[in-house]
Amino acid sequence: MTLLPKNLQESLERRLHALNKLRPLPHSAVQKLREHFKIEMTYNSNAIEGNSLTLKETFLVINEGITVKGKPLKDHLEAKDHHAALEYLYELVEYKKQQTLSEQLVRTLHQLITRETEEEWAGRYRESNVFIGGADHTPPDAIDVPLQMKKLIDWFQKNQKKLPIVELAALFHHRLVFIHPFLDGNGRTARLAMNLILMKAGYPLVVVLKNDRKKYYRVLSEADKENPKSFVQFVARAVERSLDIYLKTLTPISSKERERFxxxxxxxxxxxxxxxxxxxxxxxxxxxxxxxxxxxxxxxxxxxxxxxxxxxxxx
Ligand SMILES: Nc1ncnc2c1ncn2[C@@H]1O[C@H](COP(=O)(O)OP(=O)(O)OP(=O)(O)O)[C@@H](O)[C@H]1O
Ligand SMILES: [Mg+2]
Missing domain, CATH: 1.10.238 (Recoverin; domain 1)
Incomplete structure (x- = not known):
């Protein structure tokens, strides 16, 4: 039983198939798309968390190394860290295909995004209890985090061949933020881990848009109440969006199959x-x-x- 409506599942498959048919993808166009998505995701993922940089400023900080007057140093460092984490993700997908998701890998992702802003807790599970601002759900006690994380990876390994990838990736994201293993940076880490699962299956980078923050929080809280369907659909829509952008950019103009959106x-x-x-x-x-x-x-x-x-x- 899948949590995705049939037409959405089919639409994703059709798009992924169309993208795969274009392989090998033209190197320079793909490079450009990746750069675009790295900036777009860095901006959105950090902005969801309250980072004040705009999309354009994020671009300038990453590509020109400039400092934006009046914006906190922390916001600059977070942008750079997040961008570096995405480069690491691409490397993993390209050169270390066998490497599967593990606790160590989740911690590495967390360590990368907090490298410059967190001295003590980068890559380390929390040892005190936390709340999630704006959510009803209270994450498990700190003492239970290691066991819950182990269970999460067990669950992932058991289900990785059983569930459709988009569903697997979305559920993994929810389960990770449900545990909230880190003091801060859980959302960003979960969005990266979700992307790792998707990218390994050939999907492009998927962005949770800052504009969708309200909906994102709402569907996550439904998932807390054992109703993850809307969250899975929310993620599926984001996957669809990225695939559309890839297809729109990479499909030769002459192709009759190209859909005009x-x-x-x-x-x-x-x-x-x-x-x-x-x-x-x-x-x-x-x-x-x-x-x-x-x-x-x-x-x-x-x-x-x-x-x-x-x-x-x-x-
Ligand atoms: N009801 C909820 N249940 C589980 N997780 C939630 C819920 N509401 C929000 N979250 C997650 O908690 C994250 C915020 O936690 P935290 O501050 O540790 O992460 P962050 O990376 O610093 O911030 P952000 O994720 O906002 O960028 C949200 O991004 C979201 O992924
Ligand atoms: Mg935070």
Whole structure:
């Protein structure tokens, strides 16, 4: 039993398949995409946690080594650390394919993102209790963390061949932040670990957008109450978004298979539906779409697939 609706699962498979068909991917275009995603994820992942750098400032701090006046030193260091952690992730995926997720690896990721800002606790489990700001869930007592982490890795190993990758990655993320093994930096570490699982399976880097923070917290708290479905879907949407960006960039213009993604209202104009109705279909997971900023993008082909699906159901 999978937690993903069939159409979302199919949409991910179709996109991953389309990406794999383009392999070997053109080196320089992939390099550019990676640079873009590294900055985008560094900005978003740190901003979710309250880092004050903007996307552009993050770019400048990483690529030009500049210091932004009036912004805390800590925010600069966190950006650099996070960017370095992503480079490590890419290396792992490329050169150490066999290396599987372990407690040590999770701790290494934590150590990398807190290297410059945390002297004592970088890469070390907490020894005191913590709360998660803005959440009802109270993580387990510090004394239970080592056992819970061991159980988490056991769970992962048992399920890594059984569950669809996106589901496995999302559930791992939730379980890790549920334990909250570190004093700080749990969210960032979990988003990295989730990406490691996805990237090993050929998915591009996936970004939890700062704009989606509210929803991210809401679906995590549902998952705390043993209802992880919305969180898995939330992650699946993020995966879909990254795949779309890769496909959009890497598919040769001439390719007939290329789908043209347009803002929702433009698709609605040429369809029998209102933008409001299409928006509802998207939220119900019935119409494939992705978000850029605050705007939904979908395609004529996606709408056609929805209509064909309905037709089939009627028959
Ligand atoms: N209800 C919840 N249950 C479990 N985990 C949650 C819940 N709400 C939020 N979280 C996680 O807790 C993280 C915050 O914890 P922490 O401050 O240790 O991490 P961080 O990396 O410093 O911050 P952030 O994740 O906000 O960037 C959130 O990013 C999110 O992943
Ligand atoms: Mg924090």
């Amino acid at each position: 347009l803002p929702l209202f433009q698709i609605a104009e040429k369809s029998p539906y209102s933008a409001k109705y299409l928006n509802l279909l998207i939220r119900q997971g019935k119409l494939e779409a992705h978000k850029e900023g605050r705007i939904w993008f979908t395609s004529q082909e996606a709408l056609k697939r929805y209509q064909d699906g309905r037709q089939r159901k009627r028959e």
